[in-house]
Amino acid sequence: MQQFANPARFLKIANILLPYIWAITAILFAVGLYGALVTTPPDYQQGETVRIMYVHVPAAWLGLFVYCLMGFFSAVAFIYRHPLADAAAKTAAPLGAVFCFLALVTGSFWGKPMWGTWWAWGDARLTSMFILLLFYLGYMAVWNSIDEPTRAAAIARIVALVGVVNVFVVKFSVNWWNSLHQGPSVIKMGGPAIDKSMLWALLTMAVAYTMLFLALHLVSLRSEIASRKLRQARLVEIGNR
Amino acid sequence: MDFSAAHVSYVIASYAISGACVVGLFLYVLSRDRALAAKLKHQQEKDKS
Numbered sequence: 246m247q248q249f250a251n252p253a254r255f256l257k258i259a260n261i262l263l264p265y266i267w268a269i270t271a272i273l274f275a276v277g278l279y280g281a282l283v284t285t286p287p288d289y290q291q292g293e294t295v296r297i298m299y300v301h302v303p304a305a306w307l308g309l310f311v312y313c314l315m316g317f318f319s320a321v322a323f324i325y326r327h328p329l330a331d332a333a334a335k336t337a338a339p340l341g342a343v344f345c346f347l348a349l350v351t352g353s354f355w356g357k358p359m360w361g362t363w364w365a366w367g368d369a370r371l372t373s374m375f376i377l378l379l380f381y382l383g384y385m386a387v388w389n390s391i392d393e394p395t396r397a398a399a400i401a402r403i404v405a406l407v408g409v410v411n412v413f414v415v416k417f418s419v420n421w422w423n424s425l426h427q428g429p430s431v432i433k434m435g436g437p438a439i440d441k442s443m444l445w446a447l448l449t450m451a452v453a454y455t456m457l458f459l460a461l462h463l464v465s466l467r468s469e470i471a472s473r474k475l476r477q478a479r480l481v482e483i484g485n486r
Numbered sequence: 487m488d489f490s491a492a493h494v495s496y497v498i499a500s501y502a503i504s505g506a507c508v509v510g511l512f513l514y515v516l517s518r519d520r521a522l523a524a525k526l527k528h529q530q531e532k533d534k535s
Binding site: 282283287292293294296297300301304339340343346347350351354355357358457461464465467468471472474475478479481482 | 487488491492493494496497499500501503507511512515518523525526529530532533
């Protein structure tokens with residue numbers, strides 16, 4: 246693991262892997278969208294509205310997964326003080342924020358016809374997901390508002406690790422409290438409650454979103470390394486004047 | 487998909503906003519990467535000379 250944390254080695258491996266990851270992402274999106282919009286049947290209760298699930302659920306999963314990943318990278322940065330771990334957490338945040346935002350918006354579009362309301366502040370799942378978006382925005386604000394990178398990283402790590410608690414609140418909110426939102430239907434005891442004719446498209450879309458995140462994260466991390474090299478070069482240039 | 491079904495506009499809106507955000511994110515990340523790579527290359531050439 247340590248050897249991959251070397252920026253030069255990381256860049257070399259990322260540049261080799263990226264074209265393959267992009268290709269797999271494109272194929273998975275094509276297959277997943279075809280399944281979601283064409284071959285899967287409408288739900289016997291929700292009708293065509295169930296098709297929102299194929300974009301809402303993967304976005305929500307990614308919103309939670311990316312924040313856990315930020316927490317992991319922040320913990321690694323705390324323990325090993327490796328700058329690439331901080332960079333990995335920093336570059337994951339905007340991507341996770343977009344997925345979290347999409348989960349909220351598409352959830353709202355699904356909620357209106359099914360529950361009769363766009364939003365309910367008293368609902369634990371909805372509100373905890375919104376708080377997750379605020380954690381993402383707060384984390385990004387820390388990096389953007391503090392000029393000194395080591396100081397920004399130290400504060401950002403704390404925000405990331407504190408926010409991981411909220412990820413568990415989001416996940417278990419439907420079990421702990423009464424909610425408009427349905428309970429777990431894929432990852433649950435006794436196997437998924439969704440019929441196989443729909444499940445394959447949902448899982449394909451979930452893997453497509455994950456591969457998209459992986460590709461975008463690798464590119465963002467490459468940009469971050471370039472940005473740090475540029476900053477370093479400019480500081481040397483100013484020092485030499 | 488039945489485009490005449492009830493509430494289908496919510497489905498279309500969900501896919502439209504998801505597509506717009508994903509494509510926007512893709513373009514932003516790639517354009518930032520290219521811009522930074524070009525700036526770094528320029529700086530390294532400047533440093534050499």
